[in-house]
Amino acid sequence: MTVKSERRTIGDRTLRPSTLMMGLGYDPALSEGSLKPPIFLTSTFTFPSAAAGKRFFEGITGKRPGGAEGLVYSRFGGPDQEILEDRLAVWDEAEDALVFSSGMAAITTLLLASCGTGDVIVHSGPLYAATEGFIARNLARLGISYVDFPAGADRAAIDAALARGAALAKAQGGRLALIFLESPANPTNALVDIEAVAAARAALAPETPIAIDNTFLGPLWQHPLRHGADILVYSLTKYAGGHSDLVAGGLSGARHRLDPVRMLRNTIGTICDPHTAWMLLRSLETVELRMTRAGANAAKVCAFLKDHPKVERLGYLGMIEDAQQADIFRRHCHGAGSTFSLFVRGGEAESFRFLDALKIAKLAVSLGGTETLASHPAAMTHLSVPDARKAQLGITDNLVRISIGIEDADDLIADFEQALAAV
Numbered sequence: 001m002t003v004k005s006e007r008r009t010i011g012d013r014t015l016r017p018s019t020l021m022m023g024l025g026y027d028p029a030l031s032e033g034s035l036k037p038p039i040f041l042t043s044t045f046t047f048p049s050a051a052a053g054k055r056f057f058e059g060i061t062g063k064r065p066g067g068a069e070g071l072v073y074s075r076f077g078g079p080d081q082e083i084l085e086d087r088l089a090v091w092d093e094a095e096d097a098l099v100f101s102s103g104m105a106a107i108t109t110l111l112l113a114s115c116g117t118g119d120v121i122v123h124s125g126p127l128y129a130a131t132e133g134f135i136a137r138n139l140a141r142l143g144i145s146y147v148d149f150p151a152g153a154d155r156a157a158i159d160a161a162l163a164r165g166a167a168l169a170k171a172q173g174g175r176l177a178l179i180f181l182e183s184p185a186n187p188t189n190a191l192v193d194i195e196a197v198a199a200a201r202a203a204l205a206p207e208t209p210i211a212i213d214n215t216f217l218g219p220l221w222q223h224p225l226r227h228g229a230d231i232l233v234y235s236l237t238k239y240a241g242g243h244s245d246l247v248a249g250g251l252s253g254a255r256h257r258l259d260p261v262r263m264l265r266n267t268i269g270t271i272c273d274p275h276t277a278w279m280l281l282r283s284l285e286t287v288e289l290r291m292t293r294a295g296a297n298a299a300k301v302c303a304f305l306k307d308h309p310k311v312e313r314l315g316y317l318g319m320i321e322d323a324q325q326a327d328i329f330r331r332h333c334h335g336a337g338s339t340f341s342l343f344v345r346g347g348e349a350e351s352f353r354f355l356d357a358l359k360i361a362k363l364a365v366s367l368g369g370t371e372t373l374a375s376h377p378a379a380m381t382h383l384s385v386p387d388a389r390k391a392q393l394g395i396t397d398n399l400v401r402i403s404i405g406i407e408d409a410d411d412l413i414a415d416f417e418q419a420l421a422a423v
């Protein structure tokens, strides 16, 4: 491991993440005084001595927990990735973090490291489609089963799902290996009651860790570790990367939770590359600025859209009507985010006319970038989902998904106004 700039306090003041992003984990003196970390393009690292090489390998092979004492080989890690992991952990108030070549690389490495034949995963639904598919199809081939419950479920329904999962695991000779949540869920924005899941876990499955995909509100607007979750999952492609120019993933949590995942990542090489790690270091310097601006923009745009005659309704966390969902939002979230659902009056034809008329917002899937994006889940991201499941999830033909960026809010409102006029 590189020698690090570890200053996290001044006197008795703990420095905030947005300050720590400018230096934590990097010592310019080790790189010719370069203010910014270089991109370390190397496949392997030289050992100062044979004994040191042995010690470093003890970390890689798990003989010593918490990763290697020194760098060994770029499939295991490098300076850019280590600095990034230190800084990602800061945002989440986590002990440690791991970065991956995509959000799905993070998710699949976590799931494969957590489960074996006979085991059961209990998960909230819906999940990101690729996550749901990996659990239902790829893990099923390894003899791993799942039980799911709807994102808005109350304590009784969560208890029932955990009890079913535990019974199934017992019957299969396995364990209730993992509780996997996603909140808010895509594209419904339904929130999971993390505190209720943590209470249910404590009562029924105290050994089972809780992981949560925090891509939509993290790392700024939701801190699930405070509410009883153990592992946070990110597509860093979205708000953390924030410029729609990279694909990456992350996990954060306690070191003992992440160590088995690190070991599997070492074996299969799902770590992100040094260049992407460097891009993310730059992104994390502005993540608070970008998310704050995008969130403020979304609030203004939604205030305009709310009463527009061509808008049937909005699925925006800043305007929750359901009392139970509003209660979860108050307990868990510090902001409403900038990704929401717009239900156009009409069906697919009206939605397509609206999308095709947009002049500033780009027609693309994904979210969390500097630019505003719009898409049609039923015809795009969820095209292959069976109609009955779509209906159950509320994915209708008039649903347009919008991710608001950091443009001028009034320009965005002008764009939505003229596009709705074209419907």
Ligand SMILES: *Cc1c(COP(=O)(O)O)cnc(C)c1O
Binding pocket: 102, 103, 104, 105, 128, 182, 186, 213, 215, 216, 234, 235, 236, 237, 238, 247, 248, 249
């Ligand atoms: C995009 C996304 C993923 C997958 O991330 P990739 O970086 O595309 O692999 C997982 N979960 C959620 C909630 C996402 O939005």
